[in-house]
Amino acid sequence: MISRWVARAAVLLALCGAVFAAQASSYRFCDKPLDLDAAQKDRLFRLGGVIKTALEEHAAGGVALMSRSGLDLARFGHRYSHAGVSLKANTDIPWAVRQLYYACDEGRPRLYDQGISGFLLGTEDPKEGYVSIVFLPEADARRLEAAALDKHGALSLLAGVYSANAFAFSDQYQNCNQWVAELLAGAWSDTPIGSRREAQQWLAQHDYQPSRFDIHHRWMLSLAMVFVPWLHRDDHPIDDLREASLRISMPVAIEAFVRQQVPGATRMEFCHNERHMVVRRGWEPIAEGCTPGDGDTVVPY
Template sequence: MIRALRRARPRPIRRLLVAALVVVGVNASAGSAPGCVAPPERDAQTQDRFFQWAERVRRDLDAAGAEVALIARAGMDLERLGVRYTHAALAWRDHPAGTWAVRQLYFDCTEQRPRLFDQGLTAFLMGGDGVDSGYLLALPLQGEPALALQRFVQDRDRALALLAARYQANARLADEAAQNCNQWVAEVLAATWSGGDGAGRTVAHDWMRAQGWESGAVTLPNRLWLWAAALTRHLGWTGQTESDLASNQMRVTLPEDLARWWRHQWPQASRLEWCLGAGGIGVHQGWARSWPQGCEVEGP
């Protein structure tokens, strides 16, 4: 059943293997990586900044008239490889765990299997590796499409029917063998948009293939990264094509892939991106703008 479990986090491993996690959509707070460690330490003042950030996000989503939003946060600092957002979830305004709380897939380190996990918005924001800063992306949705998505994701049986038995952090879209946190969200979207009856992953995958869904390619610096993935638990080459591997690439389900298909389905959809930096909290709206690396916010 869907229930809140204790939070799980990746354990530290060799830096090369950590770097290889760029291809996995790694989730620092929800345990979407091999192993668990304690969260980053934050003093009371820093925690208060995250509470203020969460409240700003709630206000902006309410002002957008949204009932549901796809949200994604920056986890590990992977900008040097062109990846900012690593972990996506679905949030809705009237979530029983709190206003704009999220439902997400994570890897249960104790039971060694994927699970679904509900989490408050502040805790979700604090799940990134940044001790005192971070980014959040949200795609708000209104009206009947939002309500249909909410009905699907909060339905216990239908949500669990899309949960794979095996977790692979660098899974790609429509991977029949495994799943990562972002791919579960993708399959929820596909099952909802296709009008699926909750029959499971096959229905969602068939619709994805018919619509031409695909993950973006992440280019790795050299083949050592590929071998690191092959030798790291919960990673691997399953689902990757020979041509991509030969080009030092992996196709992995990442939040930007979901955003691309969200916009394809709803061309008029809005895009919000927040940044918590030393100068305060800032927000950009629109598909053409993005916070530069460093999050330089002027004023509170």
């Protein structure tokens, strides 16, 4: 019984589906990549090609925000677990996604550039997956591109200690999406941002609203901390802990913030299952099951 609850707590709270994903069922928290068959790889590579075409056609300034599904967070109402910045000017792999990931061997977060296909391989479910891309007007895009390509500035916003459930307004720890949110602050602030604390202050002043995760059982939160090395609670406000409700940076919160702050920002969503790909333009999400709606583009396999 205890092992079942530990596994459930680990899955619920390992919120960043980064390059190395949690596998709570075996208690191995730095797992090898998914073992995909040829058909699954082919579908992901074809989806990657469709996404690259969309980036070439719509990404002003050579940059876009990109999120993918990863860990199953549907019970919390979240489709996307991991976000990064896709950059055409990446010298090694055009449109590679610059992102934070947890380097398991080193036990610390790192910045990492990953090609589109590799980024898609981070999903937990190879049979069905989702990708969201937010495109920016050129002036805003250029500022984000400059911030993302500024190695010193990007690294100044990287924490030394990773926590998948990091409090969005604390610089004690950091999760993958938190780095993206703070990078936006560094890009769009009218005054230079020199630290994570300054970036978080800018975000708060501009009404950034992190996602809320209601854990429901406080003991589950405590139990998960014992078994999962990248989960913490000492950075969260005491009132949040009493309510077992954590405020965490997630892709949906970042997209909502960009939509609020940047008039003219647009969005495309992509999904795939074993039957087809679906492409949607607009902020309304694709229905569960990768079910197309009116106006969507459907590419059958």
